[in-house]
Amino acid sequence: MALAPPHDRMPDPLAPCSVRVEPVTPALRAAVERLRVAPAQRAQVGDVPVHLAQAARDPCSEPMAILADGIVVGFYRLDFATRTVGGRDFGAACVALRPFLVDARWQGRGLGRRALRALLDDLAARHPQRRLLLLAVDCGNHAARALYRRAGFVDSGALLPGGRGGPQHLLLRALGGVGECPAWTISAAVS
Ligand SMILES: CC(C)(COP(=O)(O)OP(=O)(O)OC[C@H]1O[C@@H](n2cnc3c(N)ncnc32)[C@H](O)[C@@H]1OP(=O)(O)O)[C@@H](O)C(=O)NCCC(=O)NCCS
Numbered sequence: 001m002a003l004a005p006p007h008d009r010m011p012d013p014l015a016p017c018s019v020r021v022e023p024v025t026p027a028l029r030a031a032v033e034r035l036r037v038a039p040a041q042r043a044q045v046g047d048v049p050v051h052l053a054q055a056a057r058d059p060c061s062e063p064m065a066i067l068a069d070g071i072v073v074g075f076y077r078l079d080f081a082t083r084t085v086g087g088r089d090f091g092a093a094c095v096a097l098r099p100f101l102v103d104a105r106w107q108g109r110g111l112g113r114r115a116l117r118a119l120l121d122d123l124a125a126r127h128p129q130r131r132l133l134l135l136a137v138d139c140g141n142h143a144a145r146a147l148y149r150r151a152g153f154v155d156s157g158a159l160l161p162g163g164r165g166g167p168q169h170l171l172l173r174a175l176g177g178v179g180e181c182p183a184w185t186i187s188a189a190v191s
Helices: 026-033 039-045 048-057 111-126 142-150 183-190
Strands: 019-023 061-068 071-079 094-102 132-138 154-163 166-174
Touching: 019 111, 026 048, 026 061, 026 071, 039 094, 048 061, 048 071, 061 111, 071 111, 094 111, 111 142, 132 142, 142 166
Parallel strands: 094 132
Antiparallel strands: 019 061, 061 071, 071 094, 132 166, 154 166
């Protein structure tokens, strides 16, 4: 039987694995395009091929792959435009995350939590000038909200209308070891 391409093979769910993130290169693209979430989750994150196509047209956007033991298991996009979330301007030191997903086959195994850690390390290494990470999450997406809270995000208190999955919370996380979110970021979010 022919083996699946290396970036598509399944990691052993019981074995410890190394989780890393890297920009979507041509070599990773096909495996990234095959990532799927459950039908009920599509309203929250959309389709990966659409995100890849949008990112290719947008110089402020960087598509990223999540890899477990070298296998593509997830995807996210970094967005460096200043008014990317909720139309608010957080300045040049911000970066937004949209979407963030782990393939349905690999959810619930700790990969999302570890990918967020790798994402933060990657931002510190490649984009150390960025001080604030933002994202919008559907109010009803309790799993993701819990995951982000544990990764150090705080709820700005601002509620954004109009996501495909309904109203969204705007979450913020300080970057670069500055500790808690500075007060100005919260007031920028809610103003
Ligand atoms: C949200 C998502 C990225 C989490 O990835 P994951 O690999 O399943 O998450 P993990 O296995 O690392 O779990 C992280 C935490 O969330 C909790 N969790 C995971 N799935 C959960 C669920 N369905 N309900 C409640 N909690 C859940 C886990 O218990 C874990 O908590 P712990 O750190 O205390 O153990 C993934 O479920 C996903 O891609 N969902 C669809 C897309 C989405 O909603 N993205 C967020 C949009 S902003």
